[in-house]
Amino acid sequence: MKIFVIGAHGQVGRKIVSKLVAQGDQVFAGIRNPEQAQAFEDAGAEPVGFNLLDQPEELAVAFKGMDAIVFAAGSGGQTGYDMTLNIDLDGAVKSMEAAELAGVKRYVMISAEFTPDRRQWPQVLRPYYVAKYYADEWLKTRTHLDYTILQPGNLLNDAGTGKVTVNPSAGGGITRDDVAAFAVQSLATPATVGKTIALINGDTPIATAVQA
Amino acid sequence: MKIFVIGAHGQVGRKIVSKLVAQGDQVFAGIRNPEQAQAFEDAGAEPVGFNLLDQPEELAVAFKGMDAIVFAAGSGGQTGYDMTLNIDLDGAVKSMEAAELAGVKRYVMISAEFTPDRRQWPQVLRPYYVAKYYADEWLKTRTHLDYTILQPGNLLNDAGTGKVTVNPSAGGGITRDDVAAFAVQSLATPATVGKTIALINGDTPIATAVQA
Numbered sequence: 169m170k171i172f173v174i175g176a177h178g179q180v181g182r183k184i185v186s187k188l189v190a191q192g193d194q195v196f197a198g199i200r201n202p203e204q205a206q207a208f209e210d211a212g213a214e215p216v217g218f219n220l221l222d223q224p225e226e227l228a229v230a231f232k233g234m235d236a237i238v239f240a241a242g243s244g245g246q247t248g249y250d251m252t253l254n255i256d257l258d259g260a261v262k263s264m265e266a267a268e269l270a271g272v273k274r275y276v277m278i279s280a281e282f283t284p285d286r287r288q289w290p291q292v293l294r295p296y297y298v299a300k301y302y303a304d305e306w307l308k309t310r311t312h313l314d315y316t317i318l319q320p321g322n323l324l325n326d327a328g329t330g331k332v333t334v335n336p337s338a339g340g341g342i343t344r345d346d347v348a349a350f351a352v353q354s355l356a357t358p359a360t361v362g363k364t365i366a367l368i369n370g371d372t373p374i375a376t377a378v379q380a
Numbered sequence: 381m382k383i384f385v386i387g388a389h390g391q392v393g394r395k396i397v398s399k400l401v402a403q404g405d406q407v408f409a410g411i412r413n414p415e416q417a418q419a420f421e422d423a424g425a426e427p428v429g430f431n432l433l434d435q436p437e438e439l440a441v442a443f444k445g446m447d448a449i450v451f452a453a454g455s456g457g458q459t460g461y462d463m464t465l466n467i468d469l470d471g472a473v474k475s476m477e478a479a480e481l482a483g484v485k486r487y488v489m490i491s492a493e494f495t496p497d498r499r500q501w502p503q504v505l506r507p508y509y510v511a512k513y514y515a516d517e518w519l520k521t522r523t524h525l526d527y528t529i530l531q532p533g534n535l536l537n538d539a540g541t542g543k544v545t546v547n548p549s550a551g552g553g554i555t556r557d558d559v560a561a562f563a564v565q566s567l568a569t570p571a572t573v574g575k576t577i578a579l580i581n582g583d584t585p586i587a588t589a590v591q592a
C-alpha cells in the first residue's frame with residue numbers, strides 16, 4: 169500500500185514509518201524540515217515536504233494516489249499554544265479535507281486517551297486536549313473518511329511489548345512502539361474502520377486486539 | 381425577557397447589557413470577577429458568578445429559566461492562547477451544551493468577520509480564528525439551539541451609527557455599539573434564527589437590516 173505519514177519525524181511517526189517500510193509498504197514521510205529528508209531516504213521511505221499551515225488544496229497534492237493517511241503530528245511541548253490551535257486542531261482538520269479532496273478514504277488518527285471526556289482531561293494539558301477533542305469530533309462527524317481514531321494512554325519510550333488492552337476501564341501507559349504497531353495493523357484491518365479505540369499496554373496480542 | 385450575557389464585562393458585553401436594561405429586559409450578567417458585580421447592580425442588571433472553565437452541568441445552573449443567552453466573551457489579548465482554546469473554543473461549546481441542558485433554546489453568538497473562510501483569516505490572528513471557527517461550526521451543526529451567529533468586522537470604539545451593511549462583499553469596520561445594538565435587536569427578531577450574519581457599518585438602519 170501507499171501510505172502517507174503526517175508528522176513522520178515525530179517520535180511515534182518515525183516508528184510507524186519504519187514498521188511500514190519493514191512490511192513492504194511504500195511510505196511517504198511528510199516532513200516540514202528538509203534536513204530530515206536524508207534520514208527517511210536512508211530508511212527506505214520517500215520524504216515529502218508537507219506543512220500543516222498550508223491550505224487543504226495544497227496538502228491534497230501530496231495525498232494524490234495514496235491508499236491511506238496516518239496523522240501522527242503534534243505541535244509538541246516546545247511550541248506555543250498558537251501551534252496547538254494551528255496544527256493539532258486546524259492542521260488536522262485541513263488534512264482530513266485534503267484527504268477527501270485527493271480521494272483518499274482511509275485515515276488513521278493518533279489521538280490521546282481521555283480525549284472524548286473533558287472531565288478526565290489532565291488540568292495542565294487542557295488546551296492540548298481541547299485541540300485533540302475538536303479534531304477527533306470533526307473526523308467522526310464532518311467527514312466521510314474511513315477513519316480509525318487511536319487514543320493511547322501515557323506514552324512511554326520503553327521497548328514494545330506487542331500486547332495491549334483496548335478501551336480499558338482506567339488510564340495507563342503504553343509504549344510508543346506499541347502505538348505505532350497498533351496503527352500499522354489498523355491500516356490492514358477493516359474492522360477498525362469507524363472505530364475510536366483507547367489503548368494501553370496489557371495482555372492481548374496486538375494482532376488479536378486490533379480485530380476486536 | 382430574561383437574558384443571560386456571557387462575557388458581560390467585555391467591551392461589547394457591557395454595551396449589550398446596558399441596551400437590554402434600557403429596553404426593559406431582565407439581564408443576568410455573567411462575570412468571573414466578583415469585583416465587577418457592583419457596577420452591574422448599579423446599571424440595573426443582576427451579576428452572576430460564571431466561569432467558562434467550569435463544566436456544562438455547572439454552567440447550566442446559571443441558565444435555568446432564561447429566555448436567551450448571548451455569548452460576548454473573549455479570552456482577550458492579555459491572556460495566552462491556552463485561554464483561546466479553553467474559553468473561546470471549549471468554553472463557548474460548553475455554554476452551548478449548558479444552554480441545551482437548561483432548556484434555553486435561543487443563543488446569540490458574537491463571532492468575527494471572515495471566520496467561515498480560513499483563507500481570509502489575518503495571519504497574526506490565525507489561532508484566534510481557529511477557535512472561533514470551530515465554536516461557530518459546533519453551534520451550527522452539533523446543537524439544536526435557535527442560534528444567530530454575528531460576525532462583525534474590525535471593532536471600533538467610535539459612537540454608534542445605527543446603520544450597517546450585512547454580509548458585505550469586502551471587510552470593514554463596525555462600532556462596538558452597533559454590534560451590541562444588532563445583537564439586542566436579533567434577540568427580538570425570529571428572522572435571525574439559524575442565520576450567520578456578517579456585519580460592518582453601512583447605510584441600512586439596524587432595525588431594517590436585522591429583518592433581512
